[in-house]
Amino acid sequence: MLGPRWRKVWRDLWTHPTRTVLVVLSIAVGVFGLGMILSMSSMLTSEMTQSYAATNPAHANVWTWGVDDEMVAACARVPGVEAAEGRIRFNLKVQVGPDQWKSLGGFCLADYDDMRLSKVWPEEGAWPPGKGEMLLERTALTWAGAEIGEMITVECPNGVVRQLRVTGTVHDVNQSTTWSDYGAGYVSRDTLAYLGMEPGYGQIMIRVAGENVTADQVATVADAVVERLDEGGFPSWGYWAPEPGGHPSDPIVEPVITMMTALGALSLGLAGFLVYNTVSAVMTQQMRQVAILKAVGARRRQVLGLYLVMVAIYGLLALLIALPLGTWAADQGVRYMAGFLNIGISGIRPPLRVYGLQALIALGTPVLAALLPVLGG
Amino acid sequence: MDFARLFNGTETASRGPDHLITLSQVAKVYASEAGEFVALRDVDLEIDTGEFVTVVGKSGSGKSTLLNMLSGIDHPTSGEVWVNGTAVHTLNENQMATWRGKSLGIVFQFFQLLPTLTVVENIMLPMDFAGYLPRRKRRERALELLALVALCDQADKLPSELSGGQQQRVAIARALANDPCILLADEPTGNLDSRTADYTFRLFERLVEDGKTILMVTHDRDLARRGTRTIRLADGAIVDGAVRASREDGNVVGLPQMEREVSYVGA
Numbered sequence: 183m184l185g186p187r188w189r190k191v192w193r194d195l196w197t198h199p200t201r202t203v204l205v206v207l208s209i210a211v212g213v214f215g216l217g218m219i220l221s222m223s224s225m226l227t228s229e230m231t232q233s234y235a236a237t238n239p240a241h242a243n244v245w246t247w248g249v250d251d252e253m254v255a256a257c258a259r260v261p262g263v264e265a266a267e268g269r270i271r272f273n274l275k276v277q278v279g280p281d282q283w284k285s286l287g288g289f290c291l292a293d294y295d296d297m298r299l300s301k302v303w304p305e306e307g308a309w310p311p312g313k314g315e316m317l318l319e320r321t322a323l324t325w326a327g328a329e330i331g332e333m334i335t336v337e338c339p340n341g342v343v344r345q346l347r348v349t350g351t352v353h354d355v356n357q358s359t360t361w362s363d364y365g366a367g368y369v370s371r372d373t374l375a376y377l378g379m380e381p382g383y384g385q386i387m388i389r390v391a392g393e394n395v396t397a398d399q400v401a402t403v404a405d406a407v408v409e410r411l412d413e414g415g416f417p418s419w420g421y422w423a424p425e426p427g428g429h430p431s432d433p434i435v436e437p438v439i440t441m442m443t444a445l446g447a448l449s450l451g452l453a454g455f456l457v458y459n460t461v462s463a464v465m466t467q468q469m470r471q472v473a474i475l476k477a478v479g480a481r482r483r484q485v486l487g488l489y490l491v492m493v494a495i496y497g498l499l500a501l502l503i504a505l506p507l508g509t510w511a512a513d514q515g516v517r518y519m520a521g522f523l524n525i526g527i528s529g530i531r532p533p534l535r536v537y538g539l540q541a542l543i544a545l546g547t548p549v550l551a552a553l554l555p556v557l558g559g
Numbered sequence: 560m561d562f563a564r565l566f567n568g569t570e571t572a573s574r575g576p577d578h579l580i581t582l583s584q585v586a587k588v589y590a591s592e593a594g595e596f597v598a599l600r601d602v603d604l605e606i607d608t609g610e611f612v613t614v615v616g617k618s619g620s621g622k623s624t625l626l627n628m629l630s631g632i633d634h635p636t637s638g639e640v641w642v643n644g645t646a647v648h649t650l651n652e653n654q655m656a657t658w659r660g661k662s663l664g665i666v667f668q669f670f671q672l673l674p675t676l677t678v679v680e681n682i683m684l685p686m687d688f689a690g691y692l693p694r695r696k697r698r699e700r701a702l703e704l705l706a707l708v709a710l711c712d713q714a715d716k717l718p719s720e721l722s723g724g725q726q727q728r729v730a731i732a733r734a735l736a737n738d739p740c741i742l743l744a745d746e747p748t749g750n751l752d753s754r755t756a757d758y759t760f761r762l763f764e765r766l767v768e769d770g771k772t773i774l775m776v777t778h779d780r781d782l783a784r785r786g787t788r789t790i791r792l793a794d795g796a797i798v799d800g801a802v803r804a805s806r807e808d809g810n811v812v813g814l815p816q817m818e819r820e821v822s823y824v825g826a
Contacts, residue, residue, distance in 0.1 A: 183694075185683075185687045185694070186676055186680040186681070186683045186684045186687050187684060187687050187688065189675075189676065189680060190673055190675055190676050190680075190684075193675035193676070194675055197675060470671075471673060474671045474673060475673075475684075475688075476656055476659075477630070477632065477659070477665050477667075477671070478660065478665070478684055478685040478688060478733065478736075479656055479657070479659055479660015479661070479685050479688045479689050479737065480656060480660070480688045481652075481653045481656040481657060481688070482652055482653055482656065483653070484656075484688055
């Protein structure tokens, strides 16, 4: 059973219900904003990392031309290289209307049944692609206006126009038509020949040996591979190495999350000001009651406790609103971003520390904001 | 109902001066832009256990300041205040609150009940702060105190639902919550009609009979005369009644009116 002093706190809260609701909602908006961003950031980072790591991504992609399997094997023997794999890339145009064409990146993997680096996953339909067939990246199917089983018309850089049957879709986390108007299609070597394209690899994917590989280590090994290719008569025009351990889209996602965190913090700061003003008003209004409390034997600490608990209740009520809403919104946000970034989601939940942090923010912000007027009162 | 068992807090401390309350050369000076205002000047006062002391004087004579010195609500500029063996003038704010909660009951002119607490909760509040009695016993004691002031049936009402006289009786019950040996009352009947004031005064008389010591500020000279002693203040100084006159010397100040009705309120 609550002691009378705590009953006073509870009833005082509801003496001015509009004021209480307003303060609670203000704090809730701030906690919701920050909670959503923290949860989303945490879940999205985990999902991106997990999804990308599952492909066993290459640390560096060296651009060259016409490389054969023997040279790829030589690259794999370069000191510091854990694995090397070639990939054939070419540009196509796919017809999406009577006179409408879109750019499509063509890929021919070295071995569809034994991918070791930057793997792609069969999503729907046939696997691997047969002669005269193409698998489209899952985001490219609708983008190209195609359906599995239909024929599509492609035009090669050499001017050859061919019809290929779309026999399935694949999931390639490195490709997406959601953030670029550039689809991806995957063909076999037979189809490559059917299209009249050269069979040599133009992309050598390198994985550097060791744990917690650094960008400097990647650069050193990639330079050595470039040198080895030069020695073998395959000039390279550079390489692309994303930050090791991260997702290639991190540079896009991180500033967005930082900006949203700042907005969340700003709204929480505004809520803090409102709490400060409200508690100041409450203290002014209750000055006589504080004097009575002291007259009947309340110590300063007890009086402080009453009013700090009152604002903590504001925070607790705000938390009860903001926590589930923030988690739900974060889940929706992650789903949207996962679709945008073309990553798979495994239903990761925010870690407990994110919930703890939200509780700390919800309870701590009003208590901090109230400290000055309460101490002054 | 035997109300005497509600009150055990009449024991006095052995430290300090011999009297329950001793004020020694107490002065209180307020500084303002207009200059210094002397509210109390070199007040010496002794009060013993079981006295019912009334304090009279014109407005601004220092009556409330005197009460504030005793309750520790205000500190003297100079001098010493001893209450039940405690040097009140040396206590800090926290010590003061703890001491006040256990040793004093204060009754105000305007009742000063907390509006969002029920009658019984208002009475339980001082026990809550002082940690007086086990938690489960507090409501029981509060109800007994309400019986003392004949308000048992109002226990779960809010103060706003009671009349002024009823609120004052609740305030008296609250003042008695922690069984203090001393009750300080600042114009407790000032906001009551004469019938209710008399009712309240008889309650005080009964408490004195039960061993409480009461110091009451009042403007009502008729009521003041019913105390065991009357102190008269003028311009911050006690002009009469500072020291208890012995009954033997036939010079008792403000002889008590002993025609107390034994049919106490609610008894």
